[in-house]
Amino acid sequence: MIVFLFFFACSQNEGKLKQQSLPKQTSGMLVVGIAQDAGYPQANCEKDCCKSVWNDPSKRKMVSCLAIVDPPKKAFWLIDATPDFKDQVQMVKKSFPNSEMKLAGVLLTHAHIGHYTGLVHLGREAMGAKEVPIYAMPKMKSFLEENGPWSQLVKLQNISIKTLKVDSVFNLNSNFSIQALQVPHRDEFSETVGFVVKTKSKEVLFIPDIDKWEKWEEDINAWIEKVDMAFLDGSFYENGEIPVRDMNQIPHPFITESMERFKDMELVEKNKIQFIHLNHTNPALRKGSKAFNQILESGFRLAEEGQFVEMN
Secondary structure, eight states: OOEEEEOEEEETTTTEEEEOOOOTTOOEEEEEEOBOTTOBSOTTOOSHHHHHHHTOGGGOBOBSEEEEEEGGGTEEEEESOOTTHHHHHHHHHHHSTTTTOEEEEEEOOOSSHHHHGGGGGGSTTTTOOSOEEEEEOHHHHHHHHHSTTHHHHHHTTSEEEEEOOBTOEEESSSSOEEEEEEOOOOOSSSOOEEEEEEOSSOEEEEEOOOSOGGGSSSOHHHHHHHSSEEEEEOSOSSTTSSTTSOGGGSOOOOHHHHHHHTTTSOHHHHTTEEEEOBOTTOGGGSTTSHHHHHHHHTTOEEOOTTEEEEOO
16 A cells, blocks of 8 residues: 655745655655646736735645655655746755755656746756756657757756657666656647656556546556556646636646546545646635535545655
């Protein structure tokens, strides 16, 4: 059985994170962001969904991101480099204060703003990193190499791009291996992939972006049954959530659609599903809302920042 823990709390009065550090030898995955590409609250949003959050930092959410952590090896990897990159790196380090954790690489899902733009922090204006491994699909690799400012990261050897192959499994180190799964999405600049993160005893699926489950050649239901936990695209709760925009132009599986698709699964399978990558309009971001309660009552889960998945 896979185990997950919650250990972060934000103090509204002090405006900073308090945390209980995790056991030094515990390897696994740490949720360091749950929001859609633009974060929560979103720029220029003064509607009810964001209004109170501007005045209460404790309600803010970082952009969707998972950290693969291996304290015995003093290493961690981020799945996606988000606009909240620096805070997410710091969150990992504070979670393992005595482990001297170092960023060992970044795995990129695709070229939308919430998933790769944090790479700027590796450049000479910031970290001045040296050959940080960046795992990317072929088109994503070309996009970084041929367009500034990303090309400068390559030229100055701040990053070293490693080409991913769909469906093949490669080792991050002796404890973790990765499988990339290509999924249908708005691929203006690159392919889009999800990842299966594997240890000898556990597997975790992460698909933050996909157009619709039925457009995928793979069977998502079968994947859920295969893995120990599945972090899945939960961008929007239901159709019509953004009345001023044609939601056909921003296709994602609505959480209501996903719950209908998975409704006949056994409860143990439903409990594996953690919806993530929530848009600022998604009412499931707000604890106690009708949408939030409906998801939990239906046997599913919502990812939370600070959630830790043990994979020893």
